[in-house]
Amino acid sequence: MRLIENWFSERYSDNLQLSFRVQDQLLSVKTDYQRIDLFNTYDFGKLLSIDGTVQLTEKDEYIYHEMITMVPYYCTAKSDSALIIGGGDGGAAKRLIDLGIKRIVNVEIDQNVVEISRKYFPELADSFNNKNVELIIGDGIKYVKDTDESFDLIIIDSTDPVGPAEGLFNKSFYENARARLSDDGIIVTQSGSPYYQPEALKMATKGMLDVFSNVRTYIAFIPTYPSGLWSFTMASKSEIMQRKEKVIPGRYFNEDVLKGSFYLPEFVKNIIKSI
Amino acid sequence: MRLIENWFSERYSDNLQLSFRVQDQLLSVKTDYQRIDLFNTYDFGKLLSIDGTVQLTEKDEYIYHEMITMVPYYCTAKSDSALIIGGGDGGAAKRLIDLGIKRIVNVEIDQNVVEISRKYFPELADSFNNKNVELIIGDGIKYVKDTDESFDLIIIDSTDPVGPAEGLFNKSFYENARARLSDDGIIVTQSGSPYYQPEALKMATKGMLDVFSNVRTYIAFIPTYPSGLWSFTMASKSEIMQRKEKVIPGRYFNEDVLKGSFYLPEFVKNIIKSI
Numbered sequence: 001m002r003l004i005e006n007w008f009s010e011r012y013s014d015n016l017q018l019s020f021r022v023q024d025q026l027l028s029v030k031t032d033y034q035r036i037d038l039f040n041t042y043d044f045g046k047l048l049s050i051d052g053t054v055q056l057t058e059k060d061e062y063i064y065h066e067m068i069t070m071v072p073y074y075c076t077a078k079s080d081s082a083l084i085i086g087g088g089d090g091g092a093a094k095r096l097i098d099l100g101i102k103r104i105v106n107v108e109i110d111q112n113v114v115e116i117s118r119k120y121f122p123e124l125a126d127s128f129n130n131k132n133v134e135l136i137i138g139d140g141i142k143y144v145k146d147t148d149e150s151f152d153l154i155i156i157d158s159t160d161p162v163g164p165a166e167g168l169f170n171k172s173f174y175e176n177a178r179a180r181l182s183d184d185g186i187i188v189t190q191s192g193s194p195y196y197q198p199e200a201l202k203m204a205t206k207g208m209l210d211v212f213s214n215v216r217t218y219i220a221f222i223p224t225y226p227s228g229l230w231s232f233t234m235a236s237k238s239e240i241m242q243r244k245e246k247v248i249p250g251r252y253f254n255e256d257v258l259k260g261s262f263y264l265p266e267f268v269k270n271i272i273k274s275i
Numbered sequence: 276m277r278l279i280e281n282w283f284s285e286r287y288s289d290n291l292q293l294s295f296r297v298q299d300q301l302l303s304v305k306t307d308y309q310r311i312d313l314f315n316t317y318d319f320g321k322l323l324s325i326d327g328t329v330q331l332t333e334k335d336e337y338i339y340h341e342m343i344t345m346v347p348y349y350c351t352a353k354s355d356s357a358l359i360i361g362g363g364d365g366g367a368a369k370r371l372i373d374l375g376i377k378r379i380v381n382v383e384i385d386q387n388v389v390e391i392s393r394k395y396f397p398e399l400a401d402s403f404n405n406k407n408v409e410l411i412i413g414d415g416i417k418y419v420k421d422t423d424e425s426f427d428l429i430i431i432d433s434t435d436p437v438g439p440a441e442g443l444f445n446k447s448f449y450e451n452a453r454a455r456l457s458d459d460g461i462i463v464t465q466s467g468s469p470y471y472q473p474e475a476l477k478m479a480t481k482g483m484l485d486v487f488s489n490v491r492t493y494i495a496f497i498p499t500y501p502s503g504l505w506s507f508t509m510a511s512k513s514e515i516m517q518r519k520e521k522v523i524p525g526r527y528f529n530e531d532v533l534k535g536s537f538y539l540p541e542f543v544k545n546i547i548k549s550i
Contacts, residue, residue, distance in 0.1 A: 041290065229496040
């Protein structure tokens, strides 16, 4: 908990921080996996922090959740089934339900995230009550290794590649995930702020390139995440391209974003080239 | 000056701020037009603030300056001459020199900005010593009204539309600027953070639409500006499109960015539609 004089601050480095004024702190709990804090902020509504980093806020969660689901969705011709690893808040599952996906397995390692979301973000966690969603509390790495099921979409909605999520950014995990992916299926992971965390983008890209011949990076603007610029990395056994024609916009995502988010600034290209 | 315990904070609202740890404050001066502060930060090098808002940092100034010059440059077929209004740090002029523009008039209202930049950002302000650059200390609004000269590019590199820069965002200014623009010329202005300052984007768009039939918005990611997402609005008497083929990348800008920066998120489109 970093609540000083009613401000919650996320440190981007020792020398830089974004601070939210809060009405009150609703929760602070140390689980087996991580520290979870929940604040009621003035500008962004309820804010969930894990290990001191903003995971979601009521006001801007739509950007992250639309971008981690809708971009890969429109790049698959068939999307009957999806596996979410992480995503214990229910925000990714919610968008997949809205997209009409019939079979959604959501594997979250920390039951506390689900319980907190059920209580404080019911409009997101309500997705776990949907008949198309199977919620599993468990280790996503192990699940991917053990299951026999195939998926059209595999969405890694994890924390950053330090701590419990580290194993979700390497070759052996991506190998097991590949075996669970249908022929034109897509796997996508959040891969951090290219500006402040180029290592996360490098790890995801390198891990996927070790296993897949088609890997693409896309970006989105998220005001409450470090630097405001976020990256996602996706991979497929097939060429990655828009495969569904009729694009229905969200609040951030639209047909232009589907195209434009793949156009990368030079410094982001250089990070990828440096691998 | 908002230096508390060696942190400089820019307030995005009463409830949100980005804070930079600083080694020292180099300057704090109240001019006829604004308050100027200069800090030596740990993460972004020297940082220039005007009226409490970050104008430029050594480390990321290239993004803003590339985007306000290179995007319009590649959308003009002929770019022999350019007028910069504001831009007293010299960063925009520097890029225009690099792009080979032969006649650059730079009108800055506050001599202090130029002097501070000459001393603390010499690699930017050095552009004022270039034989192709004419620096005028004066009121850009009046200059545009009085001059007989025509320009291929008019670049409004101003502060936000409160205070001295307000008159740079309205119809009467854009009318005078239009009269000074060559047939295929382009006028561009920074138009704020669409997320936190939708009014700035609305003002620029509305003002330009009152005078020009071709108006386009583009966006860039700037880590030290509010929300990380920044907008630019440009207008022309002719259709706006890429008119130079061979694109030479900068550190942020490249041919993909030239295309992708016009693809707007849905919430940005909705701001523009709401005018």
